[in-house]
Amino acid sequence: MNKRRPKHLALHLIQLPLPGFVSILHRVSGLALFLALPALLLMLQYSLRSISTYTVLMEVLSQPLVKLLLLGLLWAFLHHFCAGLRYLAIDLHYVHSLKQARDSSKIVLLVSLLLTMLIGVKLW
Amino acid sequence: MVNRIVVGAHYGLSDWLIQRVTAVVMAVGSSALAVYFLLHDDMGYDRWTALFASQPVRAFALLFMLSLFYHAWVGVRDIVMDYVKPAGVRLVIHVLVVLALLLYSIWSVQILWAI
Numbered sequence: 001m002n003k004r005r006p007k008h009l010a011l012h013l014i015q016l017p018l019p020g021f022v023s024i025l026h027r028v029s030g031l032a033l034f035l036a037l038p039a040l041l042l043m044l045q046y047s048l049r050s051i052s053t054y055t056v057l058m059e060v061l062s063q064p065l066v067k068l069l070l071l072g073l074l075w076a077f078l079h080h081f082c083a084g085l086r087y088l089a090i091d092l093h094y095v096h097s098l099k100q101a102r103d104s105s106k107i108v109l110l111v112s113l114l115l116t117m118l119i120g121v122k123l124w
Numbered sequence: 125m126v127n128r129i130v131v132g133a134h135y136g137l138s139d140w141l142i143q144r145v146t147a148v149v150m151a152v153g154s155s156a157l158a159v160y161f162l163l164h165d166d167m168g169y170d171r172w173t174a175l176f177a178s179q180p181v182r183a184f185a186l187l188f189m190l191s192l193f194y195h196a197w198v199g200v201r202d203i204v205m206d207y208v209k210p211a212g213v214r215l216v217i218h219v220l221v222v223l224a225l226l227l228y229s230i231w232s233v234q235i236l237w238a239i
Contacts, residue, residue, distance in 0.1 A: 034196045045235045054169045
């Protein structure tokens, strides 16, 4: 049999299932948080060292562009947090069916976006 | 019945466990901080530094950060193993990530004990 036969994949019909989407976002958000670590540590240092560094930090954080970046990081954290809790639930055998897997993925996406908006509105 | 001969150092299993233990530490820590923020509307420099000046909080903050760095190591290592195939490049990235996380650990002690 010819094993090098062509495969005809309907690329316009193939898409990542929802749990896969949550999974790749878990990866992307984790990597983003890792890359942001030096900035986050510097922020913690400035917030604690003295009242003058604290004031400088608050001034920098009030810039609209910085706020937008922080909002992105906040979403990365919240998504990673929620998706991580979902994985812990799966480890503890709380997810049995495909429907539960899809529903919990939807919940993770919605809750992390909703929390980001809520906290974002509060911080703005 | 599966008669599988299990060999090796089992470091995959311990990493799997460590990834979850560190995740729980961070989930507890960040939830506690979020509750603290909700309870105290008047958050400012004084309250913020007073929080970290308390010895138990400082100790747990360090535990949180060390958990974060170990968690980040396992995660980044998995990503690199999946996408970076040349052994040399992979080794260089691994070494850089480990060194960065070790430096972050030292930096964290400096930050927390400078208050």
